[in-house]
Amino acid sequence: MGSAVLVAEPGRKKARSLTRNAKLVEQLTRVTGLTPTGLILVGAVAGCWLLARVVAGRPLFLFCYLLLIMLALAFVAGRRPLPVEGTRSDARPRLAEGETLTMEVALTAARRLSTFILEEVVPAALGEATRVAVASLEGGETVTHTYQLSCRRRGVYQLGPLVARWGDPFGLTQRAAVLAEPFELLVHPAVEHVQDRPLTRLFEDPPIRPPVSKPWPEGLEFYGMHDYTPGDDIRRVVWRAFARTGRLLVREAEQGITDKITIVLDLDRRNHSRGEVSESLEAGVKAAASLGIRHLREGYSLTLEGNERRLLPPARGGNSQMLLLDALARVELQRATVIDPIMRLVSDQSRDAHVVIFTPRLDQEAAARLNLLVQRGVSVLVAALMWGEEAGDTLGVAASLGCQVIEVRPGVPLAVAFRREVGAGRR
Numbered sequence: 001m002g003s004a005v006l007v008a009e010p011g012r013k014k015a016r017s018l019t020r021n022a023k024l025v026e027q028l029t030r031v032t033g034l035t036p037t038g039l040i041l042v043g044a045v046a047g048c049w050l051l052a053r054v055v056a057g058r059p060l061f062l063f064c065y066l067l068l069i070m071l072a073l074a075f076v077a078g079r080r081p082l083p084v085e086g087t088r089s090d091a092r093p094r095l096a097e098g099e100t101l102t103m104e105v106a107l108t109a110a111r112r113l114s115t116f117i118l119e120e121v122v123p124a125a126l127g128e129a130t131r132v133a134v135a136s137l138e139g140g141e142t143v144t145h146t147y148q149l150s151c152r153r154r155g156v157y158q159l160g161p162l163v164a165r166w167g168d169p170f171g172l173t174q175r176a177a178v179l180a181e182p183f184e185l186l187v188h189p190a191v192e193h194v195q196d197r198p199l200t201r202l203f204e205d206p207p208i209r210p211p212v213s214k215p216w217p218e219g220l221e222f223y224g225m226h227d228y229t230p231g232d233d234i235r236r237v238v239w240r241a242f243a244r245t246g247r248l249l250v251r252e253a254e255q256g257i258t259d260k261i262t263i264v265l266d267l268d269r270r271n272h273s274r275g276e277v278s279e280s281l282e283a284g285v286k287a288a289a290s291l292g293i294r295h296l297r298e299g300y301s302l303t304l305e306g307n308e309r310r311l312l313p314p315a316r317g318g319n320s321q322m323l324l325l326d327a328l329a330r331v332e333l334q335r336a337t338v339i340d341p342i343m344r345l346v347s348d349q350s351r352d353a354h355v356v357i358f359t360p361r362l363d364q365e366a367a368a369r370l371n372l373l374v375q376r377g378v379s380v381l382v383a384a385l386m387w388g389e390e391a392g393d394t395l396g397v398a399a400s401l402g403c404q405v406i407e408v409r410p411g412v413p414l415a416v417a418f419r420r421e422v423g424a425g426r427r
Contacts, residue, residue, distance in 0.1 A: 029174070038074070038172035041067060074172040082166050083110035084137070086118070086179030091159070093183065094322070097190040101149045105162060107179075111139040116166035118145065121182070123157040126150065153277060154189040154285065154329050158182045188325040189282070189289045192414040225249040260352055261295045262303045263288050264341045265311070266359035269333035273360075273387045278333060280387035283408055284358040285328050287383060290414050291356060292324045303353070304328075305344065307336035338362070342369045345378075353378065358408070360385040362394040367401060374401050383408050383417075 028039060045067045052060035089104035107118065113136065120130040130147045137143060149159075160182030167174040225238055228248040241249045265288050266272075273280040292302050297318050304312035304327055311327045338359055345355060346369065355378055362370070362382065374380055382398035386409045398405045408417050 033075075033078075033173055033175060035167060035171055035174050038071070041071060041172060045071070070170065071172060074168040074170045077170075078166070078168040078173040078175055082113065082116060082164055082175075082177055084108065084113060084116075084164055084177075084179070085110075086162050086164065088120075088160070088162055088180045091183070091185070094186045094188060094326070095151045096188050097151055097154045099151050099187075101151070102146055103149060104144055104146045105180075106142055106144045107134070107137065107164075108142045109137040109139055113137045116164055119163045119165060120147070121160055121163070122149065123159070125153060125155065126157055126159070126185075151187045153282065154187045156330050157185045157187065159185045186326060186329045188329050189285045191293050192286070192290045194287075194290045194294050194414045194418045224252045226252055259299070260301045260303070260314070260350075260354065261292075262305060262345065262353045262355045263292055264305045264338065264345075264355065264357040264359075265328075265331065266338040266357070266361075267307045267331065267334040268337050268361075269335060271338075271359065271361040271388070272333060272385075279410070280360045280385045281331075281333060283387070283410070284360075284383075284385050285331055287385075287408050287414055287417075288356075288358055289325060289328050291418075292328075293321055296321050296324065305341040306331070307334045307338060307340055310344075337366065339366050339369050342366065342373065346372045346376075354381070355379065356381045356383060358383045358385060359394065360387055362397050364397070367397045370398075370403070371401050374403060380404065381406065386410075 029035060032039070034042065045064050048060050048064045048067070051057075052064065085108045087106050089106075091101065091103060095101055103120070105118065105120065113134070115136075116134055118130075118132045118134060122129050126149045127147075130145075132145050134143070160180060161178045162180035163176050164179055165174055165176045225241065226249065228237060228250050232250045236251045238249045238251050241247065265284055267281070269278075271280075272278045288304070292304065296302055296315070299317060301314050301316045302312070302320070302324065303310070303314045304324065311331070312324055315323055338357070342357075345353075355373065357370070357380065359366075359382070362384075370380065370382075380401075381404040382394070383406050384394040384398070386392075386407050395405055395407065406417050406420065408414070
């Protein structure tokens with residue numbers, strides 16, 4: 001096993017070295033306007049010139065002059081502008097994760113052209129850069145080329161520019177002209193159907209949402225009466241009922257229903273899974289998008305909190321779905337902890353929001369801050385992203401606070417995750 005590692009390590013170093021050399025050649029080509037062949041020619045001219053100086057050979061000087069004249073002719077021939085216009089098909093600036101987009105590029109030439117390359121710069125996450133060699137194009141003629149983009153994961157990408165590249169007959173120089181400017185492409189996270197409900201009535205199972213929602217705990221509604229038992233608040237005794245029936249009855253109330261949802265998405269890079277693409281982060285983004293879309297469609301007010309700042313101010317209604325998906329498409333890992341958004345909620349005087357926290361890890365310090373919310377009577381649901389070894393501790397810590405707790409596991413549909421509660425909270 002050790003020998004295999006030793007053999008593989010030089011191979012990796014060689015691959016990295018080749019990549020660096022390729023990038024260096026590409027930068028030199030972009031700065032000088034010379035092709036790799038032209039760069040070799042320049043090196044040959046410099047070497048022949050030094051050799052001629054040492055040997056004092058006139059034939060070598062003449063050979064150097066000939067190469068320089070050839071290079072100058074290549075520059076003159078390649079400086080002629082390319083009379084071509086390119087247009088890109090109207091692309092949607094927003095796509096869904098997993099969607100495939102077909103792009104179409106149209107080229108129109110003012111005169112007859114031959115041998116140039118059409119290139120569309122495509123981010124690596126969307127596919128490979130598209131290059132098409134055009135052998136000839138008649139004046140006034142329009143040709144089209146189509147290619148596909150596969151939106152494998154959500155994010156913000158720059159598509160383009162659309163560039164035409166051409167050179168001289170010797171293949172020593174190259175020029176480029178931008179036919180279409182780049183544009184921003186947002187890939188929204190995928191959305192699943194979820195069945196979540198904010199904490200509603202305390203005395204009914206299953207809870208049923210009435211047509212008019214009231215905040216809790218300010219919106220306590222009369223539910224019924226029961227016989228007085230030691231420990232009941234004496235202020236809730238219904239004295240009129242006692243005078244009429246002779247029974248000491250106590251008024252019961254139900255928890256009002258909130259129409260405000262606050263989603264906290266933990267973006268702390270120290271807690272999420274490693275890799276070029278953090279699977280736990282993508283799972284949290286997908287779950288937050290699914291839950292947010294569900295509540296916006298039902299007319300709820302939704303707020304999205306990140307670690308460093310608020311990602312989406314309070315929004316309501318189906319028209320706000322695009323704002324939510326745009327904000328989640330731009331989400332990236334941060335160095336701030338989940339304590340910051342919790343403390344922003346604690347400092348908020350309002351207590352009538354149902355808070356949902358998506359996190360892979362809830363440590364003791366964050367739990368202590370979260371307990372401040374719970375003690376104020378705020379309804380809290382902790383969705384544990386089960387990707388790390390410490391995720392199991394999150395379940396126990398959140399349940400000990402009295403929060404509702406669910407598990408978001410790899411490969412498990414979100415509808416199942418939200419339906420199965422593992423904490424001590426009451427739904």
